[in-house]
Amino acid sequence: MKPIAIACVSLYFLCTISFAEEANFQDSPIKKEAREFSLQVVETFFTQDCDQFHHLLADTFVLLDGDGEFSKDGELKAKLCQSIKSAIRDKSKTFDDYVKYYQIDIFTRSEIEHNFDFLFPDNTDIRETDLFYVGMKLKDGGKVIEHFIWDDLFFFMVRKTDETWSIKGLSG
Numbered sequence: 001m002k003p004i005a006i007a008c009v010s011l012y013f014l015c016t017i018s019f020a021e022e023a024n025f026q027d028s029p030i031k032k033e034a035r036e037f038s039l040q041v042v043e044t045f046f047t048q049d050c051d052q053f054h055h056l057l058a059d060t061f062v063l064l065d066g067d068g069e070f071s072k073d074g075e076l077k078a079k080l081c082q083s084i085k086s087a088i089r090d091k092s093k094t095f096d097d098y099v100k101y102y103q104i105d106i107f108t109r110s111e112i113e114h115n116f117d118f119l120f121p122d123n124t125d126i127r128e129t130d131l132f133y134v135g136m137k138l139k140d141g142g143k144v145i146e147h148f149i150w151d152d153l154f155f156f157m158v159r160k161t162d163e164t165w166s167i168k169g170l171s172g
Helices: 002-026 029-047 050-056 074-086 095-101 109-115
Strands: 057-063 068-071 102-107 131-138 155-161 164-170
Touching: 029 050, 029 095, 029 102, 029 131, 029 155, 029 164, 050 057, 050 074, 050 164, 095 102, 102 109, 109 131
Parallel strands: 057 164
Antiparallel strands: 057 068, 102 131, 131 155, 155 164
16 A cells, blocks of 8 residues: 555656646746737737738748748738738727737647647648747636637747747748
8 A cells, every 4th residue: 555655646746846847837938028029919910010010020931721831022911911900800909908808828839739639730840949829719707898809810930039039930
C-alpha cells in the first residue's frame, strides 16, 4: 500500500508543477507582448487604417488554411483593405466595446491544436515560437450584446523577429 501512496503523491506533485508551469506561461511576458501587439492590429479594424495594418503585416505571410505563402504587394493590399473595412459589422461599436465584450486570448500552436482539436496544414510555415491571437468569442455573462465582428479577421498568427512583432499568418 505504501508504494501506491508514494506513487499517487508523486503524480500529484508532477501534475501540480505541470499546471503551474502552464499557468505561468499564460501570463508570460512574451504572451503579454503578443497580446499588446495583436490589439494594435485589431484597433486598425476599428479605425479602418489599412496603411497601419499593412505596416504591421510581415513582408511574407501565410494563410492559415494552407493556401500557402504570400507577399504583401499593391494588389493584395487593396484586397486586405476591403477585408479590414468589413471587419466590424456594426460601425457604431468601438475598440473599447470590443475589449469590453470579447474574450481575448493568445495561444501557442500546440494549445490551438489541443484545445480546439484543430490541425494546421503541413505546408503552413509555423514556428514553435509563433503565437496566435483568438478574439472572436463573446465573453460569458455580463450584458448580452449582439456579435458585431467578422470572425475570420480575429484569428491570426504573430511572430517576433529581432525584437519586432509582425502579423505572420491570417485566417483564410
